[in-house]
Amino acid sequence: MATLEDGVSPGHESGHDAGLENPRRRDYLTYAAVSVAGVGAVVAVLPLINSMNPDAATLAQSTTEVDVSAIEPGQAIKSLFRKQPLFVRNLTPAEVAAANAVKISELRDPQTLAERTKEGKANWLITLGVCTHLGCVPLGAGEGEARGDFGGYFCPCHGSHYDTAARIRKGPAPKNLAVPAYEFKSDTVVVVG
Numbered sequence: 001m002a003t004l005e006d007g008v009s010p011g012h013e014s015g016h017d018a019g020l021e022n023p024r025r026r027d028y029l030t031y032a033a034v035s036v037a038g039v040g041a042v043v044a045v046l047p048l049i050n051s052m053n054p055d056a057a058t059l060a061q062s063t064t065e066v067d068v069s070a071i072e073p074g075q076a077i078k079s080l081f082r083k084q085p086l087f088v089r090n091l092t093p094a095e096v097a098a099a100n101a102v103k104i105s106e107l108r109d110p111q112t113l114a115e116r117t118k119e120g121k122a123n124w125l126i127t128l129g130v131c132t133h134l135g136c137v138p139l140g141a142g143e144g145e146a147r148g149d150f151g152g153y154f155c156p157c158h159g160s161h162y163d164t165a166a167r168i169r170k171g172p173a174p175k176n177l178a179v180p181a182y183e184f185k186s187d188t189v190v191v192v193g
Contacts, residue, residue: 087128098151118182127176136156137155
């Protein structure tokens with residue numbers, strides 16, 4: 001029998017050592033600990049990510065329906081879309097022709113009327129009523145308001161003039177009035193957003 005002098009504890013044979021662990025068991029414990037930590041991290045972060053989702057009231061305001069049946073050719077109305085002014089204009093055939101007659105190369109922010117309206121609905125121009133210079137609300141959508149030098153919209157804050165397609169033609173604004181995403185739900189109802 002082996003003695004302590006031989007480096008083997010009494011009661012154990014020299015070929016087996018109870019002090020060594022199985023390397024597979026150690027790997028299993030490492031994998032289990034990392035998995036538990038990963039699941040814990042996901043559970044901790046999930047409420048934070050979920051808190052970034054908009055609430056139901058915000059989602060309800062994400063679209064706006066506009067009834068366009070009462071808008072006569074040449075008229076425009078103001079509405080609200082996501083707390084911003086929305087202009088909906090029914091262009092006359094003369095206003096459509098004037099917009100189409102403009103050379104694209106003359107425009108600061110080149111866009112055709114067809115790019116700013118829906119196919120088959122070139123008379124319906126729907127834009128956000130926010131000047132692209134410093135965010136003022138341009139005139140031209142209300143009855144009797146100044147429409148600027150090009151018959152569209154005029155921003156009284158710094159003198160930006162927009163044409164009948166709401167494209168910037170004169171003044172400090174760098175871009176055309178923005179056209180939001182919209183679809184015609186029917187011939188008389190537009191859903192914006």
